[in-house]
Amino acid sequence: MKALRDPFEGNVGAALQREVVTPEGVPLLWSVATVGDRAVAFVIDLALVIASFAGLWLVAVAAVFAGSTDWWLPFVLLGLFLIRNTYFTFFELRWQGATPGKRIVGLRVLDRRGGPLRADAVVARNLTRELETFLPLTVLLAPAQVWSDAVPGWVKGLTGLWLAVAALLPLFSRDRLRIGDLVAGTLVVTRPRVALLADLAESRPARHEFTAGQLRAYGEYELHVLEDVLRAERTPEHRRTIAAVAAKVREKIGWGESVADDEVFLADFYAAERAHLERGMLLGKRRADKHA
Amino acid sequence: MRAGLRSADFRREREASWRRLEGLVARVERGGLRALGGDELARLPALYRAALSSLSVARAISLDRNVVEYLEALCARAYCCVYGTKRHLREVAREFVAERFPRTVRRYWREVALAVALLVAGTGLGLALVTRDPELYWSLVPDSIAQSRDPASTTEELRDILYDRVGWKQALVTFATFLFTHNAQVGIFSFALGFLAGVPVVLLALWNGVILGAMGAVHHERGLGADFWGWVLPHGVPELSAIALCGGAGFVIARSLVFPGRHGRLESLALRGRDAGVLVVGAIGMLFVAGLIEGIFRQTVHSMGARYALVAAGTLAEVLYFGWAGRGR
Numbered sequence: 001m002k003a004l005r006d007p008f009e010g011n012v013g014a015a016l017q018r019e020v021v022t023p024e025g026v027p028l029l030w031s032v033a034t035v036g037d038r039a040v041a042f043v044i045d046l047a048l049v050i051a052s053f054a055g056l057w058l059v060a061v062a063a064v065f066a067g068s069t070d071w072w073l074p075f076v077l078l079g080l081f082l083i084r085n086t087y088f089t090f091f092e093l094r095w096q097g098a099t100p101g102k103r104i105v106g107l108r109v110l111d112r113r114g115g116p117l118r119a120d121a122v123v124a125r126n127l128t129r130e131l132e133t134f135l136p137l138t139v140l141l142a143p144a145q146v147w148s149d150a151v152p153g154w155v156k157g158l159t160g161l162w163l164a165v166a167a168l169l170p171l172f173s174r175d176r177l178r179i180g181d182l183v184a185g186t187l188v189v190t191r192p193r194v195a196l197l198a199d200l201a202e203s204r205p206a207r208h209e210f211t212a213g214q215l216r217a218y219g220e221y222e223l224h225v226l227e228d229v230l231r232a233e234r235t236p237e238h239r240r241t242i243a244a245v246a247a248k249v250r251e252k253i254g255w256g257e258s259v260a261d262d263e264v265f266l267a268d269f270y271a272a273e274r275a276h277l278e279r280g281m282l283l284g285k286r287r288a289d290k291h292a
Numbered sequence: 293m294r295a296g297l298r299s300a301d302f303r304r305e306r307e308a309s310w311r312r313l314e315g316l317v318a319r320v321e322r323g324g325l326r327a328l329g330g331d332e333l334a335r336l337p338a339l340y341r342a343a344l345s346s347l348s349v350a351r352a353i354s355l356d357r358n359v360v361e362y363l364e365a366l367c368a369r370a371y372c373c374v375y376g377t378k379r380h381l382r383e384v385a386r387e388f389v390a391e392r393f394p395r396t397v398r399r400y401w402r403e404v405a406l407a408v409a410l411l412v413a414g415t416g417l418g419l420a421l422v423t424r425d426p427e428l429y430w431s432l433v434p435d436s437i438a439q440s441r442d443p444a445s446t447t448e449e450l451r452d453i454l455y456d457r458v459g460w461k462q463a464l465v466t467f468a469t470f471l472f473t474h475n476a477q478v479g480i481f482s483f484a485l486g487f488l489a490g491v492p493v494v495l496l497a498l499w500n501g502v503i504l505g506a507m508g509a510v511h512h513e514r515g516l517g518a519d520f521w522g523w524v525l526p527h528g529v530p531e532l533s534a535i536a537l538c539g540g541a542g543f544v545i546a547r548s549l550v551f552p553g554r555h556g557r558l559e560s561l562a563l564r565g566r567d568a569g570v571l572v573v574g575a576i577g578m579l580f581v582a583g584l585i586e587g588i589f590r591q592t593v594h595s596m597g598a599r600y601a602l603v604a605a606g607t608l609a610e611v612l613y614f615g616w617a618g619r620g621r
Contacts, residue, residue, distance in 0.1 A: 096376025
């Protein structure tokens with residue numbers, strides 16, 4: 001049964017899990033956002049920032065052609081400054097810890113220690129963007145802006161290396177934290193989506209009865225694998241899996257009688273096994289898997 | 293229907309409340325908290341807590357993994373809605389100005405004092421260096437700040453700039469805005485630079501002082517000392533304090549990295565980093581005030597007495613504000 005699917009496969013490969021204890025004292029498990037997702041969200045946000053920069057300049061240029069004097073220049077400068085420094089903070093404050101990019105990708109900012117995401121944390125985590133994103137971007141796109149010609153090569157090399165480390169910190173750090181997350185004590189997670197499905201043990205009266213001895217064959221691990229098998233999409237291949245699993249279960253528990261429908265048999269076995277294990281849980285006896 | 297499956301009974305009893313919460317959460321995720329009516333908004337925390345308790349129960353009694361994972365996700369999403377930031381911006385701003393900012397400055401007075409000391413030391417250094425060797429001016433002061441004032445300028449040229457008889461008022465407003473955004477950017481930067489254990493912050497604070505001192509030296513040479521300080525200090529008081537605060541913020545970060553104290557580095561940084569951010573945001577506000585003085589006051593008021601009166605008033609206001617605002621309570 002174990003060979004069918006490793007239930008932790010999806011966790012280790014795709015997502016890093018992190019526990020945050022709510023103020024009510026209940027630990028919630030979160031998937032730490034992947035670096036790729038965060039990069040995509042950032043690129044979307046950056047595109048929006050650049051677009052609004054461009055829009056502002058267009059207005060300014062239009063003002064010039066309309067023949068106005070340069071009274072508007074302070075406002076353009078101020079506008080650029082505000083967009084650059086408050087875009088992320090504004091949206092993260094406004095939209096419960098998500099910028100437009102994060103919202104599209106499905107990411108959220110959380111307080112690592114649990115509790116409300118406070119304004120000072122949002123501000124602090126976005127003040128460092130200057131150092132970890134805008135400066136490295138400037139170096140990449142227009143190095144002359146940062147280093148004058150007089151700067152010796154080894155200084156360029158060292159500062160470049162340091163900037164690269166600062167910008168790429170999420171790749172190396174625990175919980176994929178960037179400098180802003182470190183400074184503000186925040187964490188970026190994936191917004192979870194799980195639909196509530198029908199209860200497999202609820203559907204119809206049982207056609208198969210199992211003895212306590214037969215139900216002792218398995219533990220919680222096998223029960224969850226069985227749940228996955230029963231919930232899987234119905235394909236011809238899936239029919240074969242059901243048949244194989246049912247045969248294996250019959251062999252393990254020593255089922256003598258014939259079985260009309262493998263799927264019904266497995267559903268009944270699942271319900272009986274779950275009832276059996278849950279009764280044990282109530283008495284404080286949990287059984288992780290068939291070896292326990 | 294089977295008897296004896298408690299987890300199924302449990303789910304039947306509670307499912308309606310989970311679904312209600314799910315509906316509210318989905319609407320908040322799409323349209324923010326304002327998408328909910330007052331009634332629904334009041335029900336959200338109660339439904340969230342009920343779901344949390346369901347999750348605790350489900351973890352203890354249910355082996356239906358889909359239910360446990362669903363509750364896990366539902367609670368997480370509701371948590372974001374309930375504990376996302378939701379206070380009104382105006383309220384946050386009021387509390388910030390009246391309490392948080394001055395308190396934070398008092399709390400980190402050592403770091404701020406260190407930055408002030410470096411700034412003063414830098415000014416002294418700049419004065420001394422350029423007084424001894426005027427040639428050094430060109431390597432110390434960048435052109436963008438010098439505005440074509442240097443040891444080669446005539447006394448008349450220097451005086452014209454101090455009393456703004458050049459006649460490009462509009463350009464000066466622009467220049468003030470440029471300086472504000474530039475200074476604020478530098479301030480934000482020095483906060484972020486605290487991450488390098490504070491070394492760049494020391495240099496930045498010193499360097500700012502040196503520029504000021506060097507320019508002072510040029511004017512002192514020509515007997516325009518009092519005029520220069522009267523020109524620079526009205527906006528210089530808030531501006532230099534702001535630079536000191538940003539430097540102090542850099543030191544706060546540097547300190548929590550180098551001497552984390554009781555907590556680990558990560559935790560100490562998370563605790564103090566937010567306070568450092570408070571210092572920087574407050575400093576940006578002060579830089580804005582400085583920009584207003586620079587762009588408007590300096591061009592309309594040319595009397596030395598009035599200029600020094602503003603310096604005195606500004607200093608007094610800062611002492612009172614940082615010394616006493618938000619005390620008690």
